[in-house]
Amino acid sequence: MRCIFAVILIGASILSPPKVIAGDFFVPNSGTVPPFVLTAADGTSVTLKPSEYSVTIVHFFTTWCEPCVAEMPALRRFAKRIDPLSVRILAISVAEPDLRVRRFAQSAPSSFPILLDRDGAVARAWQVSSLPSTIILDRRLEQRLAAERELDWDRIEVGQLLDSASSVVERRDVEAGNGEKR
Numbered sequence: 001m002r003c004i005f006a007v008i009l010i011g012a013s014i015l016s017p018p019k020v021i022a023g024d025f026f027v028p029n030s031g032t033v034p035p036f037v038l039t040a041a042d043g044t045s046v047t048l049k050p051s052e053y054s055v056t057i058v059h060f061f062t063t064w065c066e067p068c069v070a071e072m073p074a075l076r077r078f079a080k081r082i083d084p085l086s087v088r089i090l091a092i093s094v095a096e097p098d099l100r101v102r103r104f105a106q107s108a109p110s111s112f113p114i115l116l117d118r119d120g121a122v123a124r125a126w127q128v129s130s131l132p133s134t135i136i137l138d139r140r141l142e143q144r145l146a147a148e149r150e151l152d153w154d155r156i157e158v159g160q161l162l163d164s165a166s167s168v169v170e171r172r173d174v175e176a177g178n179g180e181k182r
Contacts, residue, residue: 024156025136025145025164032142033135036122038092038115041105046090046113048141053088055144055165056137060092060117060128063104067150068132076110078153084111087162094131095120136165 035049048056059075061068072091079089089112093101098116105114117123126135129148136145144165 024149024151025134025147025161028135028143028146030127030143032140033137034125035141036125038117038122040113040115041093041098041102042113044113046115048090050140051088052139054086054139055162056088056090056139056141058090058092058126058135058137060094060123060126060131060133060135062094062096062131063100064096065131069104071132071150071153072108072110074151074153076108078156078158079111081158087158088112090115092117092122094123094128136161138165 035047037045037047040046048058061072063069075089075091082089091110091112092115093104094117096116096118098118101114101116128135132150134147134151135143138144145161
């Protein structure tokens with residue numbers, strides 16, 4: 001009986017979920033994500049590359065996913081609470097027809113671009129496994145926080161989220177042996 005309990009306990013510690021930070025976010029295990037160039041629903045081209053933004057929030061969704069659609073109004077309200085010079089939001093529709101995404105974007109305009117990942121290549125390259133998913137990046141495109149579910153953006157405090165992303169940066173730098181804050 002003790003052996004079975006020990007095996008269960010060891011198995012649970014190996015399979016334990018990542019550490020949760022800032023409410024619904026966790027610290028992802030992987031590092032830098034690949035940059036991309038995608039077309040926005042309005043026809044413009046948007047590039048994700050290392051940038052002047054302190055934080056980039058990349059939100060993956062589809063228009064047929066009920067939790068994804070339900071979450072978008074709160075994400076739009078969250079966008080109004082951020083400093084657009086330091087935080088960038090990009091919403092990425094995964095593997096959907098352009099016309100459907102354009103209609104969705106026109107039905108409820110937002111201050112952030114809605115991008116077309118037509119064949120799902122970006123979602124695959126970033127190892128997005130569920131929708132909606134949100135990944136928070138630093139200016140070097142390193143993943144700092146992630147969420148693989150619908151979020152209540154009205155409940156998320158901008159300052160707390162940015163502080164959590166920053167503390168992940170400092171903690172990883174120290175663990176990597178850099179010992180300096182960036």
